[in-house]
Amino acid sequence: MSKQNENSMGPERHPWVSSFLEGWSIFRQNLLGKIGLTLLVMFALMALCSYIPPWISPIYDPMTGVDPDITSCSGPCLRHWLGTDFMGRDILSQLLAGARIAFMVGISAAVMSIVLGVSIGMTAGYMGRFIDTLLMRLADMIMVMPTLLVVLLLSAVFGQLNIWTIVLIIALFRWPGVSRIIRGQTLSLKQRPFIEAAKVAGASHFRIIFIHIMPNVLPLAFLFMTFRVTSAIITEAALAFLGFGDPGTVSWGMMLQWVWKTGHMFQAPYWLLPPGICISLITLSFYMLGRAMDEVLDPRLRKEDQTD
Amino acid sequence: MELRKYITKRIIQIIIIFFVILTVLFLLFRLAPGDPVSMMVDPDMTQEDAEMLIVQLGLEQPLGMQYLIYLKNFFTGHFGFSFHYGDPVVDIIWDRLPNTVLLFTTSIILSALVGVFLGKIASWHKGKKVDSIMTIGALVTHTVFLPWLALILIWIFAYKFGWFPINGMISEEVWLDPEAGFISRALDVMYHMVLPLSTLFLIHFGAYLLIMRSSMLETLKEDYILTARAKGLEEKVIRDHHAAPNAALPVVTSVGLSLAFSINGGALTETVFTWPGIGRELVSSVSQNDYPLAQACFLMIAGVVLISNLVVDVLYAYLDPRIRY
Numbered sequence: 270m271s272k273q274n275e276n277s278m279g280p281e282r283h284p285w286v287s288s289f290l291e292g293w294s295i296f297r298q299n300l301l302g303k304i305g306l307t308l309l310v311m312f313a314l315m316a317l318c319s320y321i322p323p324w325i326s327p328i329y330d331p332m333t334g335v336d337p338d339i340t341s342c343s344g345p346c347l348r349h350w351l352g353t354d355f356m357g358r359d360i361l362s363q364l365l366a367g368a369r370i371a372f373m374v375g376i377s378a379a380v381m382s383i384v385l386g387v388s389i390g391m392t393a394g395y396m397g398r399f400i401d402t403l404l405m406r407l408a409d410m411i412m413v414m415p416t417l418l419v420v421l422l423l424s425a426v427f428g429q430l431n432i433w434t435i436v437l438i439i440a441l442f443r444w445p446g447v448s449r450i451i452r453g454q455t456l457s458l459k460q461r462p463f464i465e466a467a468k469v470a471g472a473s474h475f476r477i478i479f480i481h482i483m484p485n486v487l488p489l490a491f492l493f494m495t496f497r498v499t500s501a502i503i504t505e506a507a508l509a510f511l512g513f514g515d516p517g518t519v520s521w522g523m524m525l526q527w528v529w530k531t532g533h534m535f536q537a538p539y540w541l542l543p544p545g546i547c548i549s550l551i552t553l554s555f556y557m558l559g560r561a562m563d564e565v566l567d568p569r570l571r572k573e574d575q576t577d
Numbered sequence: 578m579e580l581r582k583y584i585t586k587r588i589i590q591i592i593i594i595f596f597v598i599l600t601v602l603f604l605l606f607r608l609a610p611g612d613p614v615s616m617m618v619d620p621d622m623t624q625e626d627a628e629m630l631i632v633q634l635g636l637e638q639p640l641g642m643q644y645l646i647y648l649k650n651f652f653t654g655h656f657g658f659s660f661h662y663g664d665p666v667v668d669i670i671w672d673r674l675p676n677t678v679l680l681f682t683t684s685i686i687l688s689a690l691v692g693v694f695l696g697k698i699a700s701w702h703k704g705k706k707v708d709s710i711m712t713i714g715a716l717v718t719h720t721v722f723l724p725w726l727a728l729i730l731i732w733i734f735a736y737k738f739g740w741f742p743i744n745g746m747i748s749e750e751v752w753l754d755p756e757a758g759f760i761s762r763a764l765d766v767m768y769h770m771v772l773p774l775s776t777l778f779l780i781h782f783g784a785y786l787l788i789m790r791s792s793m794l795e796t797l798k799e800d801y802i803l804t805a806r807a808k809g810l811e812e813k814v815i816r817d818h819h820a821a822p823n824a825a826l827p828v829v830t831s832v833g834l835s836l837a838f839s840i841n842g843g844a845l846t847e848t849v850f851t852w853p854g855i856g857r858e859l860v861s862s863v864s865q866n867d868y869p870l871a872q873a874c875f876l877m878i879a880g881v882v883l884i885s886n887l888v889v890d891v892l893y894a895y896l897d898p899r900i901r902y
Contacts, residue, residue: 414837418844418856421859507722507845525725530730533733534731539730540758541728549722553717
């Protein structure tokens with residue numbers, strides 16, 4: 270596919286650039302993808318804006334900010350656009366800080382699990398035999414484990430987990446899906462002549478896997494990344510909601526846990542609604558982005574939609 | 578014959594996986610920071626009781642011996658005593674397990690059936706309004722944050738309208754009334770189950786709908802559908818008897834793959850609705866540092882996931898003859 274593009278786009282463009290441009294032009298025609306991307310840009314702006322409120326005044330600090338005039342949960346007003354929580358902290362600035370945490374958790378956990386999944390998948394597919402069986406049985410086993418409950422159990426044993434430990438555990442339990450797909454891809458790539466050529470030229474296994482096979486499986490890995498981001502965000506939010514999140518961070522799940530545990534959910538819709546809507550929307554937008562990318566990468570799906 | 582061989586193979590695999598989980602749990606709780614005695618023996622127990630329990634669990638023995646005792650205890654049903662309840666863990670587990678199984682299986686079966694049905698309709702009206710509404714609806718309900726959806730449902734239907742109970746699984750007056758028969762008790766449980774079941778259903782059916790829809794569209798391109806059309810069969814017959822059964826196979830696979838995800842959702846739902854199930858027990862035992870109960874709950878949940886996986890696999894093999902040969 271990339272060879273064809275090289276011919277049509279002229280030789281000065283790197284094949285990755287041209288296939289990216291081609292993908293982008295398909296992506297732009299996709300409604301779901303556009304909505305998803307727009308929503309994500311909005312959330313990214315929210316995350317950036319999270320630095321503004323504490324900078325205006327310390328009473329807007331999402332964690333420690335307390336308004337001297339308000340000491341309990343109160344509705345929206347001019348000073349606090351979305352109201353305040355049970356300690357008089359500003360809900361809007363918590364919401365903005367939550368966007369930052371969501372991106373942080375989602376993207377770092379996704380990157381880690383993709384790196385793991387791709388490396389393991391390629392190794393299993395390329396090495397075959399015993400290593401393949403071992404790694405894939407391990408993948409099967411991890412796949413049936415409910416990640417949220419695993420993190421819960423680990424926090425029972427090791428006590429309060431901080432946000433990076435949570436991210437790490439999510440990543441460690443979320444690679445098998447990716448590695449299976451990458452393994453399948455590697456199995457078919459392994460039969461191609463260029464791998465044979467590399468072998469004859471004396472390339473090491475390590476070099477073949479990471480220099481020759483990896484560029485060919487990466488696009489597929491990127492597709493999985495969006496789905497991994499959503500599952501990481503949901504897992505962290507659910508954990509925080511159950512009361513096992515990092516107490517030093519303000520995430521959307523944490524906000525919901527406060528509403529729920531302080532018994533304000535029936536009295537304070539301005540507090541209950543925003544964090545839930547944000548978690549759901551960010552999940553939805555990554556999901557839509559993923560589906561759109563799916564169509565960019567899989568010509569079969571694309572054709573089906575264009576016949577409409 | 579082939580089917581039996583396939584099932585035997587899967588059962589052996591599942592037993593191996595369960596053993597590994599059992600072993601990892603053992604190591605996790607014995608090698609964790611803090612000594613194992615404080616992890617397995619209630620600090621509030623009397624001296625003699627504690628010593629008896631230490632001997633029963635083999636906590637004074639070397640690690641290898643402890644592992645053998647641990648396995649023996651597992652097969653004879655000795656999980657120690659819950660710190661919080663003071664009762665044997667195994668009793669608590671047996672009390673909660675049926676409730677989880679009831680909620681979990683009903684929600685999965687219901688959402689898969691409805692998902693398949695609606696997905697079939699959506700694919701049949703591809704590109705029309707019905708299809709768009711269903712696809713968007715499925716996307717939205719599938720990505721809603723589960724605990725939040727549960728809170729919203731409670732807020733609207735239990736608090737504002739007062740149609741359903743806010744939480745719990747039974748009303749005490751019905752269960753304490755000796756006159757009440759089986760039917761009125763069953764109805765009472767069903768009445769309490771409406772909201773938790775709706776939560777799980779709304780979260781899950783969307784995924785199955787989307788899978789069924791795209792799989793149906795693939796299937797309709799097959800040659801045998803063309804043959805059926807050429808034979809002059811009614812469209813409804815083609816849809817329901819020729820295309821749908823084959824198209825539903827990927828849904829069965831996806832039910833199997835998403836079991837772990839569903840059980841997470843189940844635990845969250847049980848917690849929000851205070852449904853007395855294993856998932857909720859796991860959450861509360863973790864927050865109360867009730868290690869023996871947490872360990873046993875996790876083991877049971879892993880068992881539930883593995884067994885449901887087996888059921889799904891067998892169902893798939895039964896539905897798709899190709900897998901047997």
